[in-house]
Amino acid sequence: xxxxxxxxxxxxxxxxxxxxxxxxxxxxxxxxxxxxxxxxxxxxxxxxxxxxxxxxxxxxxxxxxxxxxxxxxxxxxxxxxxxxxxxxxxxxxxxxxxxxxxxxxxxxxxxxxxxxxxxxxxxxxxxxxxxxxxxxxxxxxxxxxxxxxxxxxxxxxxxxxxxxxxxxxxxxxxxxxxxxxxxxxxxxxxxxxxxxxxxxxxxxxxxxxxxxxxxxxxxxxxxxxxxxxxxxxxxxxxxxx
Amino acid sequence: xxxxxxxxxxxxxxxxxxxxxxxxxxxxxxxxxxxxxxxxxxxxxxxxxxxxxxxxxxxxxxxxxxxxxxxxxxxxxxxxxxxxxxxxxxxxxxxxxxxxxxxxxxxxxxxxxxxxxxxxxxxxxxxxxxxxxxxxxxxxxxxxxxxxxxxxxxxxxxxxxxxxxxxxxxxxxxxxxxxxxxxxxxxxxxxxxxxxxxxxxxxxxxxxxxxxxxxxxxxxxxxxxxxxxxxxxxxxxxxxxxxxxxxxxxxxxxxxxxxxxxxxxxxxxxxxxxxxxxxxxxxxxxxxxxxxxxxxxxxxxxxxxxxxxxxxxxxxxxxxxxxxxxxxxxxxxxxxxxxxxxxxxxxxxxxxxxxxxxxxxxxxxxxxxxxxxxxxxxxxxxxxxxxxxxxxxxxxxxxxxxxxxxxxxxxxxxxxxxxxxxxxxxxxxxxxxxxxxxxxxxxxxxxxxxxxxxxxxxxxxxxxxxxxxxxxxxxxxxxxxxxxxxxxxxxxxxxxxxxxxxxxxxxxxxxxxxxxxxxxxxxxxxxxxxxxxxxxxxxxxxxxxxxxxxxxxxxxxxxxxxxxxxxxxxxxxxxxxxxxxxxxxxxxxxxxxxxxxxxxxxxxxxxxxxxxxxxxxxxxxxxxxxxxxxxxx
Numbered sequence: 001x002x003x004x005x006x007x008x009x010x011x012x013x014x015x016x017x018x019x020x021x022x023x024x025x026x027x028x029x030x031x032x033x034x035x036x037x038x039x040x041x042x043x044x045x046x047x048x049x050x051x052x053x054x055x056x057x058x059x060x061x062x063x064x065x066x067x068x069x070x071x072x073x074x075x076x077x078x079x080x081x082x083x084x085x086x087x088x089x090x091x092x093x094x095x096x097x098x099x100x101x102x103x104x105x106x107x108x109x110x111x112x113x114x115x116x117x118x119x120x121x122x123x124x125x126x127x128x129x130x131x132x133x134x135x136x137x138x139x140x141x142x143x144x145x146x147x148x149x150x151x152x153x154x155x156x157x158x159x160x161x162x163x164x165x166x167x168x169x170x171x172x173x174x175x176x177x178x179x180x181x182x183x184x185x186x187x188x189x190x191x192x193x194x195x196x197x198x199x200x201x202x203x204x205x206x207x208x209x210x211x212x213x214x215x216x217x218x219x220x221x222x223x224x225x226x227x228x229x230x231x232x233x234x235x236x237x238x239x240x241x
Numbered sequence: 242x243x244x245x246x247x248x249x250x251x252x253x254x255x256x257x258x259x260x261x262x263x264x265x266x267x268x269x270x271x272x273x274x275x276x277x278x279x280x281x282x283x284x285x286x287x288x289x290x291x292x293x294x295x296x297x298x299x300x301x302x303x304x305x306x307x308x309x310x311x312x313x314x315x316x317x318x319x320x321x322x323x324x325x326x327x328x329x330x331x332x333x334x335x336x337x338x339x340x341x342x343x344x345x346x347x348x349x350x351x352x353x354x355x356x357x358x359x360x361x362x363x364x365x366x367x368x369x370x371x372x373x374x375x376x377x378x379x380x381x382x383x384x385x386x387x388x389x390x391x392x393x394x395x396x397x398x399x400x401x402x403x404x405x406x407x408x409x410x411x412x413x414x415x416x417x418x419x420x421x422x423x424x425x426x427x428x429x430x431x432x433x434x435x436x437x438x439x440x441x442x443x444x445x446x447x448x449x450x451x452x453x454x455x456x457x458x459x460x461x462x463x464x465x466x467x468x469x470x471x472x473x474x475x476x477x478x479x480x481x482x483x484x485x486x487x488x489x490x491x492x493x494x495x496x497x498x499x500x501x502x503x504x505x506x507x508x509x510x511x512x513x514x515x516x517x518x519x520x521x522x523x524x525x526x527x528x529x530x531x532x533x534x535x536x537x538x539x540x541x542x543x544x545x546x547x548x549x550x551x552x553x554x555x556x557x558x559x560x561x562x563x564x565x566x567x568x569x570x571x572x573x574x575x576x577x578x579x580x581x582x583x584x585x586x587x588x589x590x591x592x593x594x595x596x597x598x599x600x601x602x603x604x605x606x607x608x609x610x611x612x613x614x615x616x617x618x619x620x621x622x623x624x625x626x627x628x629x630x631x632x633x634x635x636x637x638x639x640x641x642x643x644x645x646x647x648x649x650x651x652x653x654x655x656x657x658x659x660x661x662x663x664x665x666x667x668x669x670x671x672x673x674x675x676x677x678x679x680x681x682x683x684x685x686x687x688x689x690x691x692x693x694x695x696x697x698x699x700x701x702x703x704x705x706x707x708x709x710x711x712x713x714x715x716x717x718x719x720x721x722x723x724x725x726x727x728x729x730x731x732x733x734x735x736x737x738x739x740x741x742x743x744x745x746x747x748x749x750x751x752x753x754x755x756x757x758x759x760x761x762x763x764x765x766x767x768x769x770x771x772x773x774x775x776x777x778x779x780x781x782x783x784x785x786x787x788x789x790x791x792x793x794x795x796x797x798x799x800x801x802x803x804x805x806x807x808x809x810x811x812x813x814x815x816x817x818x819x820x821x822x823x824x825x826x827x828x829x830x831x832x833x834x835x836x837x838x839x840x841x842x843x844x845x846x847x848x849x850x851x852x853x854x855x856x857x858x859x860x861x862x863x864x865x866x867x868x869x870x871x872x873x874x
Contacts, residue, residue, distance in 0.1 A: 080280050083295075084248035087340075106253045119256055136252075143255040151258055158259045179260065203263055224262055233261040233268040240251045 059092035061133040071137055072145030078137065085133055093130040096120050110184030118175060122158040148234050152221050166214040172200045284322035285336070290329040291322070298339050305363040307339065331358040338364065346373035352380040390656050391663065409487035426543070429480055433539050436473040439466060440533050474510040477503065477536075499542060506536040549653060553646040560645075564638040568605070571634055575601045575627040582620040589616065600624075605631025681718050 061067070067078055089098065096117065103116040123131050123139045142154050157163070161171045176196035183191055207215045207223045224230045261268070283299070285292045285307075302308040315323045325332070331350060335358065338344040346355065346369055359366050369377050403411070412422035443459035443466055459466050481503045488494035509529040541547040554561065576597035583591040590613045591597045600613040604627050615624045 076280075080297075088248060102249050103253065106250070119259065122259070140252065140255055143258050152262070155259055155262050159262075176263065179263070199263065199265075202265065220262070229267045230262055230264075233264065234258065236261075236268055236271050237254050237258060239271070240254045 059132055061092065067134065067137060070134075071141035073137065073141060081137060081140070082133060085136060093132055094136070095130045099131065107182045107184075109186060110182040112182045114178035115175075115182055118158060118161065118178060121161070122154070144237060144240055148225075148231065149221060151234050152224050153217065156217050156220050166216060167220070168214050169200060169204060172203060172215075173197065176200050176203075285332075286317075286320070286322045286324045287327055287329045287332045288325070290332075292332065292336055294336065294339065301339060301342075302364075307335075307362060309363075311363075327361060328354065328358060331355055335359070335362050335364065338368075343370040344368050344373075345370060346377040348376060352377070352384050356381075387659070390659065406487050407489075409483065410489060413484055413487060429476065430540070430543050432473050432476045433536055433543075435469070436477075436536050437534070439469050439473070440530075440536075470510060473536075474507050477507045477539075481507065499539075502535055502538045502541075505532055506539060509533055545653065546650075549650050550646065553642065553649055556649070557642045557645050560638040560641045564635070567634050571605065571627075571630060572598055572601045575605070575623065575630075578623050579615065579620060579627070582623050583615055583617055586616045586620070591615075591620075601627060604628045606635065607632060680714065681721055684714075684718055685722075 061082070064075060064078060067073075068075055071078070073081070086092065088094075088102070094102075099120050100113045100116040103119065104112045106112070120131065121127075123135050125135055125138070139154070142150050146154070156167070159167045159172060159175050161174065173196060176199050180191050180196050180199075185191075204213075204215065206227075207219055209219050209223070280295050280297050282293050283296050285294070299307045299312075306312055312323055315325055317324045330347075331354065334345055334347060334355075344364065344366075356366065366377070411418055412425070416422045416426035444457050446455035447458035447461050481500070484500070484503075485491060485494060494500055509532045512529055541551060576594050579600060580591050580594045580597045583589045583597075591600065597613075600615075603610050603613075604624060607628060609628075615621050
């Protein structure tokens, strides 16, 4: 992924709360570069400056208060999360490749890239190809501090690959295959080629009430709320942060 | 897992909610954090420089000192910080490792100090990042080579009990070990020089008889030269045979380069001896004489520079090979071109392509003898191209060879310098060690003297004698005192001279002793010999009063080594036999496992304080101490 060092930081020494105001936008390197490349530059312009800024696209997150308002995390938790996030992605953005690499490290035996791809799309709400800190923290807020319904909604969003509101068998099969891929080869009993398919069938049997071949959000939530073990497992990761 | 990945673990766990709706089986219970701590800043005070970091940062690597509970040992309650008495500069790299997950090696840092710091903080050096790994490994290798060099020097130290053969071999390899070897070295060197000069002078035309053409000296003074040659060859043969005898592995010796040179140098003479009568082969015999010039290579044993040159050429074999190959290519090309260019001209010397080789070589090496010159215009053009390219082709590999030579030569210089410095360093260390042991003995003597003076109780002298020794010294001396007192019969330390003296003076019966081994390895035990001998309970035959010393001693062979405090036996005396017996009967459970001890009773009159060599035998006057010191070792 990107690994720049903040050479191009043209800000002053004092750290100011980042806002997406016009002023800060103007200072954003990307904007500067676009402007610089389209206008004629005088001989007095510092060209080395723009050269450096070319190499780095940076994103500053919204302010702490705004994020506090949008999510269920406390201020301290947000600070801690941001520190971890920024440590890993100094540029403030996670692109898909980096995301896949990071997620794959947790599942060394199998191939987690496909599932990571789906996960990435679930987090990247504005579909711009990179996860910003806001996306990250909003997603986490739902997963860790949200109500069960919100979590279920999130899960539905994950399974619905094309985000059309319906989970089809193909989508579910893709998700299931990717989950089984994460297991890898060395399992007992070993993963058969039709295991995902079987699993999808079971899932649809359970979830698809009206047998129309797709699962809608309401069917999904309704079925899950009736299932005890699913409800219990939803509470499993309450204390992660 | 890498540091960064640990930071993403909460995220991965949260994302696992995506599996829940599709799961068939119930999930296992999640591990709970027992003490849910908020992330806090901790202060690390390293020699006064304060570093602050989050506790979580340090917890990323739980198998290091800072990441585990081991750091609690360094916690300072009053200041609420962790204090480490280490180098703050290196600590910077260590802490950055926790922060970024990459360990860097700063170039200006000494490799051993860096390694020590890493060992202290429990970090394995193998995780140094790629950016710094090469530098680290290079420095480490240099250090290891240096250590190996030092060890090799130690190997030169004379081992005891070397057979005659081994001594001879060592003498041959290192002429500096003994005078004989040095003499031998110079003698052979002289004869090599004489032999070479003889060979040269043999061919000089020495004055001629009238009406005869000039005759080389060799033919004029045949006998003289023959005698000289014989003498040299005798010496060389003897030397070769001696080396062959002394070599640890004769087969390997015979295969080595130097021995082959030796053989080639002396063989022509013997072949000549055998073949003098046969006229047909005498022509071949003459050519054999050429090989006598190989004797000059025998000088390489005497000159280190020559050896380095040879080694350099060997190590630059690939560059030399390349040089040769490219020259050959160029020669062939240019020779062909020149031949065809000069074919047209009438009286051309370029009769064939091989004939043009000579011209090409002479031109490319910029010699230009002028015996073959191109006459046509095309020939001249190509000739000039040839000479220009020759310069380039030769100039390219030469700097590589030169730099190799320079590197090896300087390495050798450094090794020699280190050896010399090491000798000086060891001498200094030895002096300081004997100084410290002398200090102890001195203070002890003064102490005893103090006791002796107690009677007179002259405060002035006491004050004078109780010099101000530092706290460390006094504690050290106290420790040695305790050791002395521990030994049942109160063995005491004395210095070497005193010990030697008393031993010499004793000179009495020596009990059969088995291997006296010197345990000078043990730091402070100080017993210079450990012995196992039978225990004699029977009263010692000459336990009559005074002057019998029955040392069980020690063939004290270790001359130089009283680096630690030597021991001794001694001390006065006991007059009455009963007390002797008393002591004798006591078993002596010493610290060492020596199961048996023999007792020796030595009586020395008092006070042994002033002069160590003193009055070892007079049973004068009343003794202060009725202590029988048993030298049981």
